[in-house]
Amino acid sequence: MIPDFNDTIAGIATAPGEAGISIIRISGEKAISIAGQIFKSKRHHSISDIKDRTLTYGWIEIDNTSVDEVLLCIMKKPHSFTVEDVVEVHCHGGSFITNRILNAVLNRGARLANAGEFTQRAFLNGRIDLTQAEATNDMIKAQSDLNLNMVVNQLKGKLYEKISTIKEEVSWILSLVNAGIDFPEEDTVFSNINQIRDRIRTIEHELKRLIHSADTGIKIREGYKIVLAGKPNVGKSKILNGLLEESRSIVNQAPGTTRDTIEESCSIHGIPASLIDTAGIHETGDEVEREGIERAFVAIKKADLILWVIDLANPSFTIELADIVDISNIPILLVLNKRDLVNSSSITIPDQWQNNDQIVISALKEEDIDHLRKKIFDFISGRKGRLVEETMLTNIRQKLSAQNALETLYKAKESLESGIGEELLAIDLTQMLSALGEIVGETTPDDMLNKIFEEFCIGK
DSSP states (O other), rough: OOOOOOOOEEOOOOOHHHHHHEEEEETTHHHHHHHHHHETTTOOOOOSSOOOOOOEEEEEETTTEEEEEEEEEEOOOTTTTTOOOOEEEEEEHHHHHHHHHHHHHHTTTOOOOOOHHHHHHHHHTTTOOHHHHHHHHHHHOOOSSHHHHHHHHHHHHHHHHHHHHHHHHHHHHHHHHHHHHOOOGOOHHHHTTTHHHHHHHHHHHHHHHHHHHHHHHHHHHHOOOEEEEEEETTHHHHHHHHHSSSSSOOSSTTTTTOOOOEEEEETTTTEEEEEOOOOOOOOOOOOOHHHHHHHHHHHTTTSEEEEEETTTTTTOOOTTTTOOOOOOOSSSSEEEEEESSOOGOOOOOGGTTTTTTEEEETTTOHHHHHHHHHHHHHHHHHHHSSSSSSSSOOOOOHHHHHHHHHHHHHHHHHHHHOOHHHHHHHEEEEHHHHHHHHHHHHSOHHHHHHHHHSSOOOOO
């Protein structure tokens, strides 16, 4: 159950630790009166006289003792993020000072906010829809320009507008069906059947496009999983360090140096990615090495792209995974490394590898790493078309609801063409509206809403 939001909440809106400033945010009916108990304006203004949405200089005083020199901002309802009275105290950024002020606010009648509760109130009060609420959290976590561009479009309400347009089309059909039920003698559905079919085709096209966009949207949001795999001592760790432009993974000539998966986030020409270095895959009696290889198999199963690294100085083109991991549907880029040690033109690539993308590099050469980075970018962008559109689904929750809506549309089409009755067609269309409403939060179950907002930080 979603709690009653008639009380006043408070929380720290800035990250923990020492900084130039911290912000304590208060929202609710008592926000202004609570702030008035501890804030003293430099010009001795009453808090009720402070101008809306401006910064006012003064002091926080607790038990007649000055605690900190601050700026205070009042945002009166409904012109605030939560559509409630909101007060922000901008204090110095020490943890002790910040918590001292927060505790003073809590002691005067506010409650400590739950994770994401400020955004949840904005959603429940109609300030934003659920996709915009999710976008506020995604913006905090954005790790690339591409990710930020996608989030901004969603924050502007582009996805909400698209879902609303589709819902209007469904509602138009449903209104005709309901009219046919109420006035059967007029045969409303049959007389408009061609228009209904046209609109169903339009809805189907838009839903399929949205569902197709989800795979790209999710990867842009979470990052493409790029796994470096191969035998021991082929240069995987050196390649990882080169792509990251830092020494993150230990490099040593001894086989088996990497005993565990190492995962690092980076941006490949603006595309967020997770680079995962894995233990060299080979037969071994070492228990620790075996565990590392098992973890490599787990990472490979989840990969969006495998960089299979081959040592040109000691080439082996055998992938010893057939009985352990099915990689038939995982794209592979063959990375032929250590070209500085051999004449790469003399290496014969087996026929079974000829259809795979290939690149010859030396991990020691910066320009070769740049070529590899460009190859990875071309691989991802070339298979995804236009990477960011104005309306994209960005998480699995949205995708599942859209798929549910599409499946219900297929049932509605079947009901329409079979002529089994307007009542069943009306049920299908109503269920479809409910599935679409889940995307933007209109019909989303309370337990799912709570789970979504629990992923937010407390002050957001």
